[in-house]
Amino acid sequence: MPGLVAVVVAHDSAGVLPACLAALAREHVPALVVDNASRDGSADLAASLGARVLRLPRNEGYGRANNAGIWAAGRAEYALIVNPDVELQPGAADALLAAAEAYPDAGLFAPRIVEPDGRFFYQPRSLLAPYLTNPRGRLHPPEGDACAPFLSGACLMVRRDLFLSLGGFDPEIFLFYEDDDLCRRIADAGKALVHVHGAVAFHGRGASSAPERGRVRRSRWHQAWSRSYVSRKYGLPDPTAAMLAKNGVKALLALLALRRSGIERYGGSVAGAWAARRGRSALAQEGLAAEPALRPEAGAW
Structure with missing residues (x-):
């Protein structure tokens, strides 16, 4: 798909990568897998499935590894950040790109994320939201495209030049709240965060890495x-x-x-x-x- 590259950060993700990459291939979205020093052969598996692979010698954490991948994405106009336990559903990539064309003042786009039990995941507030603050966290999931206070880092589409101009994910954060922080900085830059209802992605929450002690x-x-x-x-x-x-x-x-x-x-x-x-x-x-x-x-x- 011209202008769009998926960046998938993997860490011991061999169990879920095949389904994730197959879904991207069905959507004609080229995949760049950033391997965070996996020990289960994730990097070799991704390469065998046709993905471009960037191998990091250390586990750099989620945000920092995505930064490396989005930098390496070349001339792509948009980067699609995808957890390895996320599977795009048919038409999701087209719907996200159509939303980017329809809402040129937006800076970040996310699909409707469906959990393993069939529920629609929607976080109605963020600790860092500068607008649409919803302090009581009342849950009113959107029924169509909508501006949102927060978009989950499990699956995000962002204009690559905007992402890089903001310095990417905060490199001081190893894990957690890097998506809240990015949402805040994009909103502070005057760009809306848009939930794209017609784009659907299944998320196997917590399955992106194999279990390990500690x-x-x-x-x-x-x-x-x-x-x-x-x-x-x-x-x-x-x-x-x-x-x-x-x-x-x-x-x-x-x-x-x-x-x-x-x-x-x-x-x-x-x-x-x-x-x-x-x-x-x-x-x-x-x-x-x-x-x-x-x-x-x-x-x-």
Whole structure:
């Protein structure tokens, strides 16, 4: 499809990549898979399925890996950011491009995302929304194309030059809230965020990476840290005290009950909030350099 390239960030995603890439191929959208140092052969699998593959030597996190992929997308006018557990449905790419033509003042487009249980996912508010704030979070899913306060990073279409001019996803964020932050900066640039109802994508929530030991704790660490980071970035109240109190009690109760899942979940949140409060960065936590992975190094292909 002229002018559109899909960027798919993979990390141990071999179980879902075939369906994702097959759906893109049916839509005639070329795919660029950015492999975040997978250990399950995701990169080789993607290449065997006809995708262009960018291999990163380290897991750079979701936003930073997308930055590298969108930079590498060449002269494409639009980039379609797609989680590996997302499957575009017939006509979705055409509907997104038609919306971009119909709404030239918009900066970001997202399809109607359908969850595994058939529900239509729609987040009615964002912590960072500068307009359409909906503070009570009342859920009134749109019945057609609509401006939205937030579009999920699971599947987004953005004009490539706009994305790069804004610096892409914030490279300080390893995981979580990178989509809220991008939505905020695009809205601050005077561009609307548009939910495109006629474009449909199935999302196998939580299936983009294979299960691994410590994943829940790591995920909750970054969720807590990133919320604190974006709150500070936009001058919002520091949430760390509340997160420490709420999750600390739950972690203690889980420990007393010897409930490992709760210890990992709430202990991870406590650790992330405490790290943010102490000024530790997410990049330091992951052993990454501050220099963002925007331009791929020679020989990475």
